Amino acid sequence: MFQVSRFMFEERMTRHLLSVLCLLCCGMATAAGVYNVRDFGAKGDGRTLDSPAINAAIEAAVKDGGGQVLLPAGTYLSGSIRLKSNIDLHLSAGCTILAAPASMKAYDASESFGGFPEYQDGGHTYFHNSLIWAEGQTNVSITGHGMIDGKGLTKKDTEKAGIVQGGSIGTGDKAIALKLCRQVTIRDITIYRGGHFGIIMTGCDLSTIDNVTIDTNRDGFDIDCCKYMTITNCKINTPSDDALVLKSSYALKKPVLCEHIAISNCNITGYKCGTLLDGTYEPEPVGWVCGRFKLGTESNGGYRNISLTNCTFMYSSGLAFEEVDQGRMENIVVSNITMSHVHHYPIYITTGCRNRGPKEVTQPSTARDIQISNVIADDCDSLCSIIVTGMPGVPIENVWLSNIRLYFKGGGTKDLVDKDYREQGTNYPEPKFAGWTPAYGLYARHVKGLYVNDVTFRYERPDYRPAVVLDDVTDERIEGLDAPTEEGVAKMVKR
Secondary structure (H helix, E strand, C coil), rough: CHHHHHHHHHHHHHHHHHHHHHHHHHHHHHHCCCEEEEHHCCCEEEEEEEEHHHHHHHHHCCCCCCCCEECCCCEEEEEECCCCCCCCEEEECEEEEEECCCCHHCCCCCCCCCCCCCCCCCCHHHCCCCCCEEEEEEEEEEEECEEECCCCCCCCCEEEEEECCCCCCCCCCCEEEEECCCCEEECEEEECCCCCCCCEEECEEEEECCEEEEEEEEEEEECCCEEEEEECCCCECCCCCCEEEECCCCCCCCCEEEEEEEEECCEECCCCCCCCCCCCEEECCCCCCCCHHHHHEECCEEEEEEEEEEEEEEEEEEEEEEECCEEEEEEEEEEEEEEEEEEECEEEEECCCCCCCCCCCCCEEEEEEEEEEEEEEEEEEECCCEEEEEEEEECEEEEEEEEEEEEEECCCCCCHHHHHCCCCCCCCCCCCCCCCCCCCCCEEEEEEEEEEEEEEEEEEECCCCCCCEEEEEEEEEEEEEEECCCCCCCCCCEC
């Protein structure tokens, strides 16, 4: 009797487990909505052009209401991938999307801009000639621990409508390009050699970028005319151009603010391209190294409610806030920043009148309410001090600099003290073109409301410039300034 009961019990349990397994399998197949690109003909062998299969998987998922388009481990040679609403493009660990060479003509032609004047570079104007692109889509994501290798992309800014690279159609220029999309998530992926831009997002709202690694030879992130976005836990290596840059161009045919952007816990570096990923961390031996976090240069709408916190910089330029195209820059907060081996400048805040936009727009660029605190930087290039420069009659208003420690290389000469430092005016806003600043620690001009508290400057070699030079600065307050001066330098603060 015991044996019969035991047999019946085991039989019932087996049937029960099979039923549960069946239900789970059916549920997963129905609910998960996973579309494996291999089922649509993708080979993943690095030789076969797999973008037609990837796009077919996306279209099938769209027809069913959305889902995850899965790329298993493998190398997927690809031209343009067209991302659609309610699609998660998932790059599994071991997966690489390899950008096809221009000779394969595998990329979509750049779209028409509709005859409207172009006030921004081609890279900000055209999106369809990219490796992965989407326009006007909602609830899109690119996720997973796989890689995008933009080997076949161009890093040159020569795009025109339907024409790329001097006449050939079919060249890709950006790794990921998203325009007028909502609810975007990009998480965990790695981008190597991202073309002109690793990621460009223009006019996108409600977006999250998290744990993304970019090691590239032009810009890392370009966030243009976007709002309500968080960027967290990213590693960005860009020796030749900007690492993480917010812009406000005329690409949407009107001025649009870039606003409500929160950035935290990111690493910005300027190592030789590829050496962040391979772990050798090789500094560029000569020339200009960029990296940096930047607002600008395209700034038709401007920037509002931007925060940057808990970030590190290594072998790169520092912070650049540039409003030069008749927009406004306000409510900017930066805190808890460390920098080592800083090229050209640690902190740069400027307005100007480049005015790259419609001629009928007449208001000047403005900037106000910028707060920078808790910054430590060593081995800073002595070419430029902290720079805060407005325009005659239109000063930058209310800048707070507090709890800052900067260690410069030094070497400034006496003749620089009386240097006629150029006005920004219509010039391109890059300090290297203006040359050495008259101060080694802080140079401010055309500013109303400058508050400096608990700031320390040091230099390695003797520097014969004053620590601080103020020119047309009103309502300033300097407290707790700790800065050496060489014998013969008349004042720590020169007004």
